[in-house]
Amino acid sequence: MAAVPTRANIDIGAALAEAEDLYRERNPKSFAQHREACAAMPGGNTRSAIHVDPFPLTIVRGEGARLWDLDGHEYVDYLSEFTAGIFGHSHPVIRRAIDAALDEGLNFGAHNALEARFAAAICARFPSIELVRFTNSGTEANLMAVSAARAITGRSKILVFRGGYHGGVFYFRGHGSALNAPFEYLLGKYNDLAAVEDFVQPHRGELAAILIEPMQGTTGCIAAERSFLAGLRALANETGALLIFDEVMSSRLAPGGLQEAHGILPDLTTLGKYVGGGMSFGAFGGRADLMERFDPRRPDAFQHAGTFNNNVLTMNAGLAGLTEIYTPERARALNTGGDRLRDRLNAVAQRHGLAMQFTGLGSMLAVHMTDRPIRSQDDAEHGNALLRDLFYFDLVERGIWFAKRGMFALSIALDEADHDKLVGAVEDFAETRAPLFG
Numbered sequence: 001m002a003a004v005p006t007r008a009n010i011d012i013g014a015a016l017a018e019a020e021d022l023y024r025e026r027n028p029k030s031f032a033q034h035r036e037a038c039a040a041m042p043g044g045n046t047r048s049a050i051h052v053d054p055f056p057l058t059i060v061r062g063e064g065a066r067l068w069d070l071d072g073h074e075y076v077d078y079l080s081e082f083t084a085g086i087f088g089h090s091h092p093v094i095r096r097a098i099d100a101a102l103d104e105g106l107n108f109g110a111h112n113a114l115e116a117r118f119a120a121a122i123c124a125r126f127p128s129i130e131l132v133r134f135t136n137s138g139t140e141a142n143l144m145a146v147s148a149a150r151a152i153t154g155r156s157k158i159l160v161f162r163g164g165y166h167g168g169v170f171y172f173r174g175h176g177s178a179l180n181a182p183f184e185y186l187l188g189k190y191n192d193l194a195a196v197e198d199f200v201q202p203h204r205g206e207l208a209a210i211l212i213e214p215m216q217g218t219t220g221c222i223a224a225e226r227s228f229l230a231g232l233r234a235l236a237n238e239t240g241a242l243l244i245f246d247e248v249m250s251s252r253l254a255p256g257g258l259q260e261a262h263g264i265l266p267d268l269t270t271l272g273k274y275v276g277g278g279m280s281f282g283a284f285g286g287r288a289d290l291m292e293r294f295d296p297r298r299p300d301a302f303q304h305a306g307t308f309n310n311n312v313l314t315m316n317a318g319l320a321g322l323t324e325i326y327t328p329e330r331a332r333a334l335n336t337g338g339d340r341l342r343d344r345l346n347a348v349a350q351r352h353g354l355a356m357q358f359t360g361l362g363s364m365l366a367v368h369m370t371d372r373p374i375r376s377q378d379d380a381e382h383g384n385a386l387l388r389d390l391f392y393f394d395l396v397e398r399g400i401w402f403a404k405r406g407m408f409a410l411s412i413a414l415d416e417a418d419h420d421k422l423v424g425a426v427e428d429f430a431e432t433r434a435p436l437f438g
């Protein structure tokens with residue numbers, strides 16, 4: 001949201017300018033690296049989400065829950081690669097799995113022995129997935145799921161939600177993106193079932209799919225209410241549309257993802273991020289009668305190719321990650337720890353009487369500079385963006401790594417001492433910046 005030129009925002013602007021100056025002073029090598037990168041990549045960037053103004057820091061090393069930048073600063077990693085880095089950096093089990101795969105060679109141009117085992121582990125873990133296929137990213141998984149829904153139903157329209165993010169070509173935050181995949185979208189309001197039902201009414205016979213994140217991650221860890229998801233399940237049943245849960249991020253929030261936690265099963269599910277053990281990964285799966293349309297033995301089989309879909313590094317790292325490290329017990333423990341951490345952070349904001357809150361579920365959190373309840377992007381937009389930027393620079397200076405848009409994701413490498421450090425940094429911010437909250 002554009003900053004309102006109030007007295008308070010003028011003060012916040014001045015504090016932010018000072019924090020940015022300090023950031024520039026502390027990071028000359030990252031600045032030089034950014035300049036060099038600009039010569040070969042637009043804006044020195046190949047991944048929009050990680051750009052930071054005035055320039056991004058370059059990370060040169062990671063170990064466990066620690067990162068180091070080019071200028072030698074150490075950070076506690078509270079971003080965990082936007083949820084994909086759930087295992088911490090260079091987990092020995094993941095390393096062994098990658099080494100074991102490398103020992104047997106890469107790029108067979110054929111089936112390998114690992115893919116079926118990994119697929120079976122995924123089907124065993126996520127209740128709606130009876131059959132699964134692999135892709136190379138979450139974006140690609142969503143492209144395949146949506147395209148399959150259109151082909152199966154013979155319909156064209158896709159219901160998505162404001163604030164939703166399903167990959168680079170499925171961007172429904174803010175004003176959306178000119179580069180979105182050219183499907184016919186209906187853009188509904190998240191967590192407002194009555195409005196969605198009304199809005200969909202004239203299009204019921206044309207609806208191919210409902211695509212939803214059970215918790216909007218990128219837009220600020222905004223959880224869907226169970227009644228909303230149940231209402232969408234019923235709407236899909238009534239209209240004949242397919243319900244697709246994008247659990248690329250939220251699958252980490254319970255052993256079987258949020259579908260299991262809510263007891264609401266979609267027709268198709270998309271996965272990505274940590275499920276591939278930290279390698280490039282995506283997957284889509286679901287009801288056997290739908291997924292069987294991809295069986296290449298059928299004369300009418302859907303085409304789904306991808307050179308690296310079954311690459312052995314991802315297959316073995318993913319298998320080890322899901323079955324040996326992020327077991328159901330580990331998933332429960334990490335998310336319980338995340339709930340406790342969120343409570344501690346919210347207690348800091350409350351103690352200082354600040355319009356600041358941490359939303360999310362389990363191991364995913366986001367900070368919002370507003371005390372208004374957050375159920376949708378519209379609510380999140382009421383947060384003070386300048387204060388959030390200031391929070392970012394203050395915490396980075398104190399050695400906390402997270403996303404500038406305010407997102408945190410836990411890894412299993414973090415411990416209670418790390419959480420104390422984060423809570424301490426937020427406490428410092430609250431104390432020093434309280435006057436700016438007005």
Ligand SMILES: Cc1ncc(COP(=O)(O)O)c(C=O)c1O
Pocket residue numbers: 082136137138139140142165166167168213217218246247248249272273281282
């Ligand atoms: C919910 C959700 N869906 C899809 C994607 C896209 O995944 P990928 O970056 O692997 O293409 C993301 C990435 O952040 C995501 O958060």
